[in-house]
Amino acid sequence: MSELTYKPFQASDYKSAQAVRWCPGCGDHFLLNSLHKAMANIGIPPHQIAVISGIGCSSRLPYYMNTYGFHTIHGRGAAIASGLKVANPKLSVWQITGDGDCLAIGGNHFIHSIRRNMDLNIVLVNNRVYGLTKGQYSPTSDRGYVCKSAPYGTVEDPFRPAELAFGARGTFFARTVDVDSPVAVEVLTAAAKHKGASVVEVLENCIIFNDGTHSAVSKKEGRAKNAIVLQHGKPMIFGENNEKGLILDGMNLKVVNLGENGVTEKDILIHDETTIDFTLHLKLATMPFPEFPIALGVIRSIKAPTYDEEITVQIKDVQAKNPTRSLKDYLMKGEIWEVK
Amino acid sequence: MAEQVKKDNQDNIVIRFSGDSGDGMQLAGTLFANISAMSGNDISTFPDFPSEIRAPQGTLSGVSGYQVHIGPKVYTPGDKTDVLIAMNPAALKINVKNLKNSSVVVIDTDSFTKKDLEKALFSTSNPFEELGIGNISVIEAPIGSMVKESLTNSGLEGKDVLRCKNMFALGLSCWLFDRPLNLAESLIRTKFAKKPIVAEANIKVLHDGYNFGANTHASVPTYHIATSTKEKGFYTDVDGNTATAYGLIAAAEKAGMELFLGSYPITPATDILQELAKHKALGVKTMQMEDDIAGICSAIGASFAGSLAATNTSGPGLALKSEAIGLAVMAELPIVIIDVQRGGPSTGLPTKSEQTDLMQALYGRNGESPVAVVAAKSPTDCFDAAFWASKIAVEHMTPVILLTDGYIANGSGAFKIPELENYPSIQPHYIKKDQQNWKPYTRNEETKVRYWATPGTEGFQHRIGGLEKDYTTSIISTDPANHQLMVKTRQEKINAIANFIPIIDIQGDANADVLIVGWGGTYGHLLSAVNEMNENGKKTAFAHFSFISPLPKNTEEILRKYKKIIVCEQNLGQFAGYLRMKIHGLPIYQYNEVTGQPFLVSELVKYFTKIMEE
Ligand code: SF4
Numbered sequence: 036m037s038e039l040t041y042k043p044f045q046a047s048d049y050k051s052a053q054a055v056r057w058c059p060g061c062g063d064h065f066l067l068n069s070l071h072k073a074m075a076n077i078g079i080p081p082h083q084i085a086v087i088s089g090i091g092c093s094s095r096l097p098y099y100m101n102t103y104g105f106h107t108i109h110g111r112g113a114a115i116a117s118g119l120k121v122a123n124p125k126l127s128v129w130q131i132t133g134d135g136d137c138l139a140i141g142g143n144h145f146i147h148s149i150r151r152n153m154d155l156n157i158v159l160v161n162n163r164v165y166g167l168t169k170g171q172y173s174p175t176s177d178r179g180y181v182c183k184s185a186p187y188g189t190v191e192d193p194f195r196p197a198e199l200a201f202g203a204r205g206t207f208f209a210r211t212v213d214v215d216s217p218v219a220v221e222v223l224t225a226a227a228k229h230k231g232a233s234v235v236e237v238l239e240n241c242i243i244f245n246d247g248t249h250s251a252v253s254k255k256e257g258r259a260k261n262a263i264v265l266q267h268g269k270p271m272i273f274g275e276n277n278e279k280g281l282i283l284d285g286m287n288l289k290v291v292n293l294g295e296n297g298v299t300e301k302d303i304l305i306h307d308e309t310t311i312d313f314t315l316h317l318k319l320a321t322m323p324f325p326e327f328p329i330a331l332g333v334i335r336s337i338k339a340p341t342y343d344e345e346i347t348v349q350i351k352d353v354q355a356k357n358p359t360r361s362l363k364d365y366l367m368k369g370e371i372w373e374v375k
Numbered sequence: 376m377a378e379q380v381k382k383d384n385q386d387n388i389v390i391r392f393s394g395d396s397g398d399g400m401q402l403a404g405t406l407f408a409n410i411s412a413m414s415g416n417d418i419s420t421f422p423d424f425p426s427e428i429r430a431p432q433g434t435l436s437g438v439s440g441y442q443v444h445i446g447p448k449v450y451t452p453g454d455k456t457d458v459l460i461a462m463n464p465a466a467l468k469i470n471v472k473n474l475k476n477s478s479v480v481v482i483d484t485d486s487f488t489k490k491d492l493e494k495a496l497f498s499t500s501n502p503f504e505e506l507g508i509g510n511i512s513v514i515e516a517p518i519g520s521m522v523k524e525s526l527t528n529s530g531l532e533g534k535d536v537l538r539c540k541n542m543f544a545l546g547l548s549c550w551l552f553d554r555p556l557n558l559a560e561s562l563i564r565t566k567f568a569k570k571p572i573v574a575e576a577n578i579k580v581l582h583d584g585y586n587f588g589a590n591t592h593a594s595v596p597t598y599h600i601a602t603s604t605k606e607k608g609f610y611t612d613v614d615g616n617t618a619t620a621y622g623l624i625a626a627a628e629k630a631g632m633e634l635f636l637g638s639y640p641i642t643p644a645t646d647i648l649q650e651l652a653k654h655k656a657l658g659v660k661t662m663q664m665e666d667d668i669a670g671i672c673s674a675i676g677a678s679f680a681g682s683l684a685a686t687n688t689s690g691p692g693l694a695l696k697s698e699a700i701g702l703a704v705m706a707e708l709p710i711v712i713i714d715v716q717r718g719g720p721s722t723g724l725p726t727k728s729e730q731t732d733l734m735q736a737l738y739g740r741n742g743e744s745p746v747a748v749v750a751a752k753s754p755t756d757c758f759d760a761a762f763w764a765s766k767i768a769v770e771h772m773t774p775v776i777l778l779t780d781g782y783i784a785n786g787s788g789a790f791k792i793p794e795l796e797n798y799p800s801i802q803p804h805y806i807k808k809d810q811q812n813w814k815p816y817t818r819n820e821e822t823k824v825r826y827w828a829t830p831g832t833e834g835f836q837h838r839i840g841g842l843e844k845d846y847t848t849s850i851i852s853t854d855p856a857n858h859q860l861m862v863k864t865r866q867e868k869i870n871a872i873a874n875f876i877p878i879i880d881i882q883g884d885a886n887a888d889v890l891i892v893g894w895g896g897t898y899g900h901l902l903s904a905v906n907e908m909n910e911n912g913k914k915t916a917f918a919h920f921s922f923i924s925p926l927p928k929n930t931e932e933i934l935r936k937y938k939k940i941i942v943c944e945q946n947l948g949q950f951a952g953y954l955r956m957k958i959h960g961l962p963i964y965q966y967n968e969v970t971g972q973p974f975l976v977s978e979l980v981k982y983f984t985k986i987m988e989e
Pocket residue numbers: 056057058060061062063092093162166167240241242243244
């Protein structure tokens with residue numbers, strides 16, 4: 036569908052002149068840099084890109100892009116991005132959304148745009164807190180989370196975004212950490228190349244209201260220990276010295292140590308992001324920490340028809356069969372009578 | 376009971392098809408309207424659906440009606456019926472209050488058994504006596520049994536046979552009104568093109584109905600309706616929702632834009648989505664979204680992309696869309712929001728009609744959030760109104776709310792197939808080819824309209840959004856003076872539209888002392904009432920508003936001329952209040968009725984006369 040012209044671009048070509056206003060140290064800065072790099076990687080010219088956001092700290096991001104951008108209203112980014120993509124399927128359309136914007140007020144639009152497999156790149160910036168309104172719990176805050184709107188701790192469980200995405204028949208899900216530029220650039224690039232609704236969950240730090248929420252993976256050393264970067268076709272090996280792996284034990288995942296109890300690399304699961312059945316993808320995406328590592332990288336990426344392509348094809352098909360191109364021609368073919 | 380009915384052949388006649396939801400009265404009524412229009416009459420129709428989808432059969436809540444007004448000059452579906460087709464006792468009971476003196480009532484005697492009468496809560500075996508109606512002619516036809524008999528070897532069975540009863544009623548009506556059957560036949564063949572057996576069965580029954588009239592009721596006079604004096608040209612029958620959809624298509628065609636509709640089903644607006652979804656051949660894109668909010672948001676996305684974008688809804692949906700309309704106000708993006716008004720508040724009366732969303736359309740948003748508001752005055756006028764709403768939106772970079780209502784949305788009239796070359800041009804306010812130093816909010820200083828650059832255009836990348844922007848640089852600004860300037864600018868932009876829309880003209884007797892003022896879907900009733908006043912020597916002038924925000928330029932000048940102004944609307948005085956706010960010291964009287972039903976011309980005339988004589 037997309038007739039995109041590829042020519043070399045620099046990350047700086049995607050950067051607008053506007054001064055960035057996030058708190059110093061906010062994870063959004065890192066994400067923004069990775070996004071600029073990923074776009075240069077992909078090579079779509081800035082004028083063929085539109086970045087749509089809702090409301091929240093991360094939703095300021097479009098102002099910092101030298102692309103087309105639209106900072107819209109709370110929660111509705113997915114619906115606005117959907118209309119934009121259908122109206123002009125040639126554009127590369129990105130949605131930047133926070134955990135509150137995407138999963139609370141915008142939950143309905145999020146699941147439906149995924150269900151439709153709209154060709155959007157949805158970057159879900161998850162810092163598990165409302166930053167812009169100064170520190171209330173969000174739909175991804177852990178049970179018991181203490182904050183201004185829950186001084187005694189919350190009494191509700193969080194959403195796990197991957198579960199929503201898969202429940203909505205998601206075709207692409209990836210996860211990265213804000214500060215982990217190599218993986219972030221890689222998954223953002225993969226998300227853009229994927230045709231359909233791509234969800235990239237960015238584990239993000241809000242230094243002001245929820246500092247350390249992703250501390251297990253926010254430092255390089257921690258990631259080496261606590262994360263597994265999944266790669267299609269590669270064994271699921273992790274650990275500081277690649278000494279651990281994941282196997283299937285009955286219906287469940289299990290962490291094993293290579294070399295112990297006769298376990299060799301051959302016993303380790305090979306990651307297949309393309310299986311239609313999402314059971315294993317879901318297990319990987321929701322592995323409980325610290326018993327299991329936190330999965331990063333592209334967890335799921337399957338091919339399926341996209342809404343924007345299908346509607347374009349449908350119009351072409353109808354037009355091939357029906358030569359009517361003006362309202363008058365249409366009406367004159369209907370039930371009419373003449374007054375002379 | 377049968378009494379000679381005399382009908383002047385110049386008169387307008389109202390016929391109402393009424394029966395159970397399953398009796399096919401809507402189809403019979405539509406076909407009769409089409410046949411009449413094709414025979415050269417003016418038509419106006421009014422379908423009256425029950426609010427339940429499938430109420431228990433034979434009960435009062437399950438009655439479905441379709442009223443057709445035909446004649447040489449018709450502006451409304453008519454107050455009262457001359458001919459009533461009552462397929463069951465419930466239909467008779469529901470419609471008796473609207474029967475004219477000495478009207479003709481056709482009943483299906485097979486559906487007037489004791490059980491049927493009980494279902495309609497009659498306590499005696501003589502419904503006419505019980506209802507106290509005597510001065511009418513009744514045509515008693517055993518429709519059920521005759522249809523069964525006639526279709527024994529037709530290939531249809533059981534329920535499918537009885538579904539043809541409506542064509543018997545149609546055939547009988549064709550006889551009453553002296554309509555040739557060939558028109559009905561061809562319409563039936565088109566309608567059932569994929570089911571020839573059904574088509575032939577229906578046609579057979581159609582003839583049975585006609586012959587029944589001819590053979591057995593020679594004593595009942597038939598009606599000859601004079602033809603109208605319509606403009607030459609080709610006509611088709613449209614309801615208001617369809618005309619609205621056509622108006623959007625026409626505007627897109629005229630502007631050379633792609634049409635996009637983002638929508639969510641809601642009574643009585645859904646038909647606009649369904650109509651537009653058909654027109655893939657014309658390149659129309661429609662999305663049925665997950666809610667009303669997503670409906671407008673997808674349209675805002677499409678508008679950002681450069682499409683002619685629209686969303687359609689009814690009152691409750693308009694409430695949901697208000698935040699997004701505010702976004703379009705702030706981002707200065709064009710969008711047409713169609714509100715097919717229905718009875719409210721809350722879920723209200725979904726299948727009934729009101730004009731109670733005017734204030735919501737004008738002011739129902741946070742902040743100073745001006746939009747253009749346009750109202751359609753009749754089913755066929757929905758076309759022009761949608762065309763104009765689109766034109767204003769893309770030429771002035773603003774949301775435009777188009778108000779129609781359930782009554783004109785479902786009612787229909789004869790629609791002259793438009794010649795688009797006779798319509799004004801539509802020139803979207805795109806960036807100029809040689810545009811220099813462009814910023815997103817760079818505007819034409821006279822009209823205050825910003826220049827539109829659409830994604831995909833090289834060199835015009837920009838960011839817009841719901842935050843206030845600087846007048847000059849277009850970047851986010853919280854500066855107090857700048858906000859004041861932007862608030863004023865957005866209002867001035869709407870005000871300036873007055874220079875580009877038609878001025879209001881006076882109908883009726885312009886030299887009268889009394890001016891009737893209306894807006895939107897009450898036009899036909901008000902015009903009929905005004906005509907009646909003038910015919911009876913009571914001088915009355917009439918101004919009907921299609922453009923509400925901004926008001927036409929000459930509004931104040933016109934209104935100042937009259938000693939008494941009667942503002943008539945189906946709410947508690949929203950337009951009257953708006954006029955008082957905009958123009959001080961007007962001698963305004965109000966006629967307000969909120970019954971969910973159209974105005975009655977007779978009541979209007981009574982009220983006008985009273986105010987005139989006060
Ligand atoms: S409040 Fe938190 S999320 Fe918002 S900008 Fe500051 S650090 Fe970032």
